[in-house]
Amino acid sequence: MTASANAIRVLAGLLQARTGQELAVSRIWRIETSLKPLLRERGFDTIDALAAAVVLDRESELAGAVVDALLNNETYFFRDHAVFRLLDGPALDMIRAAREPRRRLRIWSAGCSTGQEAYSLAIMLADEGERWADWTIDILGTDVSRDAIERARLGRFSQFEIQRGLPVRVMLRWFDQVGESWIAKRQLRRMIRFERHNVLDRPPQPAHFDLILCRNVLLYFPAEARAGAFDRLSTAIAPDGVLMLGAGETVLGQTGKFTSERTLRGLYRPTAHHPHQSHRAA
Numbered sequence: 001m002t003a004s005a006n007a008i009r010v011l012a013g014l015l016q017a018r019t020g021q022e023l024a025v026s027r028i029w030r031i032e033t034s035l036k037p038l039l040r041e042r043g044f045d046t047i048d049a050l051a052a053a054v055v056l057d058r059e060s061e062l063a064g065a066v067v068d069a070l071l072n073n074e075t076y077f078f079r080d081h082a083v084f085r086l087l088d089g090p091a092l093d094m095i096r097a098a099r100e101p102r103r104r105l106r107i108w109s110a111g112c113s114t115g116q117e118a119y120s121l122a123i124m125l126a127d128e129g130e131r132w133a134d135w136t137i138d139i140l141g142t143d144v145s146r147d148a149i150e151r152a153r154l155g156r157f158s159q160f161e162i163q164r165g166l167p168v169r170v171m172l173r174w175f176d177q178v179g180e181s182w183i184a185k186r187q188l189r190r191m192i193r194f195e196r197h198n199v200l201d202r203p204p205q206p207a208h209f210d211l212i213l214c215r216n217v218l219l220y221f222p223a224e225a226r227a228g229a230f231d232r233l234s235t236a237i238a239p240d241g242v243l244m245l246g247a248g249e250t251v252l253g254q255t256g257k258f259t260s261e262r263t264l265r266g267l268y269r270p271t272a273h274h275p276h277q278s279h280r281a282a
Helices: 005-019 029-042 049-056 061-070 081-099 116-126 146-154 159-163 168-174 223-236
Strands: 104-110 136-143 157-158 175-179 181-184 192-196 209-214 237-245 259-261 267-270
Touching: 005 029, 005 049, 005 061, 005 146, 029 049, 029 175, 049 061, 081 104, 081 116, 104 116, 104 181, 116 136, 116 168, 116 192, 116 267, 136 146, 146 157, 146 192, 157 159, 159 181, 168 175, 209 223, 223 259
Parallel strands: 104 136, 104 209, 136 192, 209 237
Antiparallel strands: 157 181, 175 181, 237 267, 259 267
């Protein structure tokens, strides 16, 4: 079922046109592995036949299904615990102090996939209910994948998904078992809203987010698209807001819109917030 060079070119081009993501040579294997279920479901014998059908109508529902299948939706609860320790400690302390007068916290989880990151944030805040009792908390989760966002809105996870990153006590406290699935409790779901969105598009409204998590998203973009995404993020964040990227991502050589937060390694601030600092990365 090996795909021809032309089929690979067609499908990789479709992914980049729809999402901005580049299917690098090292990730070409995703075409064959990710599209196998779709081939069976739609009755195509080969990837070349699927690519030919997409060429006939690049705006079809089939083309959208191909893009969704090619996206990397790898995620799990509290992915990279060091990140959440940083957030739950000094990062949120800093944001909370700045937002004390208005007592409103706005968080954007960009590239949220099926929602585990957004639900992890909600759990983290809900577990400190007294601390945030009189605050208005709005968590927005977005992803370019329609299928991922639909699943995130349901807040329904399999046994395998619920066990990835969640201790049993947390799982039992914040999720209800229904058959073989686990569903997030209403208290969590009402803290989060999910929207389909591409980070290359105009930011979700209203903007001015206090905290933006855009982790393991930009590393799939070519340099020009990555710079464009940083431009969009810079218009979405509050002037004194905080941006968190993935462990393998940085602003160094990518954008002048953000500068490292000197006291918190791995976090970034809008450059205008530190006009005296030169552009550098953590």
